[in-house]
Amino acid sequence: MDKLLVVDDDLGIQKQLKWSFSGYEVVFAEDRESAIAQLRRHEPKVVTLDLGLPPDPANASEGLKTLEEIISLAPQTKVIVVTGNNDRDNALKAVSLGAYDFYQKPIDSDTIKVIVQRAMNLFNLEEENRQLAVSTPALGKIIGNSEAIQKASRMAEKIARTDISTLLLGESGTGKEVFARSIHDHSSRRNKPFIAINCASIPENLLESELFGYERGAFTGANKTTKGKIECAQGGTLFLDEIGDMPIGLQAKMLRFLQERVIERIGGRQEIPVDIRVICATHRNLSDMASQELFREDLFFRVSEIVINIPPLRDRDNDIILLARSFLTDYNKEYNQNIKGFTEDAIQAMLHHPWKGNIRELQNKLKSAIILAEGSMITPDDLGLFVTEEMQQRKPTKLNLREVREEAESAAIRRAWHLAEHNLSKTAELLGVTRPTLYSLIDKYQLQDLKASHDA
Numbered sequence: 001m002d003k004l005l006v007v008d009d010d011l012g013i014q015k016q017l018k019w020s021f022s023g024y025e026v027v028f029a030e031d032r033e034s035a036i037a038q039l040r041r042h043e044p045k046v047v048t049l050d051l052g053l054p055p056d057p058a059n060a061s062e063g064l065k066t067l068e069e070i071i072s073l074a075p076q077t078k079v080i081v082v083t084g085n086n087d088r089d090n091a092l093k094a095v096s097l098g099a100y101d102f103y104q105k106p107i108d109s110d111t112i113k114v115i116v117q118r119a120m121n122l123f124n125l126e127e128e129n130r131q132l133a134v135s136t137p138a139l140g141k142i143i144g145n146s147e148a149i150q151k152a153s154r155m156a157e158k159i160a161r162t163d164i165s166t167l168l169l170g171e172s173g174t175g176k177e178v179f180a181r182s183i184h185d186h187s188s189r190r191n192k193p194f195i196a197i198n199c200a201s202i203p204e205n206l207l208e209s210e211l212f213g214y215e216r217g218a219f220t221g222a223n224k225t226t227k228g229k230i231e232c233a234q235g236g237t238l239f240l241d242e243i244g245d246m247p248i249g250l251q252a253k254m255l256r257f258l259q260e261r262v263i264e265r266i267g268g269r270q271e272i273p274v275d276i277r278v279i280c281a282t283h284r285n286l287s288d289m290a291s292q293e294l295f296r297e298d299l300f301f302r303v304s305e306i307v308i309n310i311p312p313l314r315d316r317d318n319d320i321i322l323l324a325r326s327f328l329t330d331y332n333k334e335y336n337q338n339i340k341g342f343t344e345d346a347i348q349a350m351l352h353h354p355w356k357g358n359i360r361e362l363q364n365k366l367k368s369a370i371i372l373a374e375g376s377m378i379t380p381d382d383l384g385l386f387v388t389e390e391m392q393q394r395k396p397t398k399l400n401l402r403e404v405r406e407e408a409e410s411a412a413i414r415r416a417w418h419l420a421e422h423n424l425s426k427t428a429e430l431l432g433v434t435r436p437t438l439y440s441l442i443d444k445y446q447l448q449d450l451k452a453s454h455d456a
């Protein structure tokens, strides 16, 4: 449950707010000292702070000091200051000091609920972005933390500085084009064009003119001289996707261009020098195709001076979740939705689904889930995925009441102990039990590390 800290010395207002915020874990403080203690202890996402705090509740100075301390200790926390009716100046001052928003008394539950909810959403979004920023490797927009993707990213980063012909191998939708773009963006050619062409999606008879261009009158319908993709990429990078689907007849012309770095337009007699970097990609096994004479061996060696294997999603551990969270942020914006995240079951289902269509399949499932989801969290059902028995077994559900109670008790004790910064008197206080009771619980659950702090 999201945590909210309410700092107010008026018990009536504390009560009113506790009632309004039944969907949050609400903790209270009545002055600067207890506010800071609660902040350290609970790390709330949002704080509502009455600027009129004791010892001088008629003046905002203590409130503003508290605000400054909160912001310096936990700059990510969203602080909503609550001011007296005519205290606009201090409200503005608070915002200039870093408060997220302000609210003037008297408190209206519905309005403050909306402000707090917006602050929580913003906090959660920023938190996700912070996590993503930490997990994004050096190379541009390639999202992924797994060993496999990191290895591919490191290779890409190194070759970006060279002009070596690169072959990207990977199943459909693994991010081959994303890698090609990243290599281009990290090369000295980054300010020149990046031109992509998919050899499988263009009919054989058109592919040659698409690539090499044509002179006026070269064939029926060639009304004006037209540059091909290769010429358009001059100075930059040409990405030839699905090179394995290039017709064998065109491969000889391609080889000549790669060896001599000149082209001739169809119907032209003039050689045009080109200076471009070439990155190719395929999901096919080019080496097998070469041995079966379905692909020219000399062209295969020419395009594969270096090969990067892009791993499929199933070999990328938790990258699926990183990608899913990043797409969730994008699609929330695109479809004007406010889905907060994924249920634990949805995460398990995504981790275990055999992603045949790879990242594209994940994107499609997420798009429809975000548009159709009934609740604020995406479930396996929303994604059209199933929670299998095997997944359930990984997450055994205890039903025995005694076991459930014991597990919950020992977890609560440990949590309180951490919150109390390993001080056992405070731990007992937080748990609402006496010190002797806490000692006997520590013994009962054999919490050795807590015992050490109590013996010390």
Ligand SMILES: Nc1ncnc2c1ncn2[C@@H]1O[C@H](COP(=O)(O)OP(=O)(O)OP(=O)(O)O)[C@@H](O)[C@H]1O
Pocket (backbone or CB within 6 Å): 141, 142, 143, 144, 170, 171, 172, 173, 174, 175, 176, 177, 178, 179, 241, 283, 323, 359, 360
């Ligand atoms: N590592 C990544 N980080 C972020 N987005 C990614 C990543 N990899 C792929 N994507 C996204 O997944 C989608 C598919 O990627 P891309 O088009 O690069 O795959 P591909 O291997 O070239 O596919 P195909 O073989 O079908 O052409 C794109 O929308 C892309 O933005």
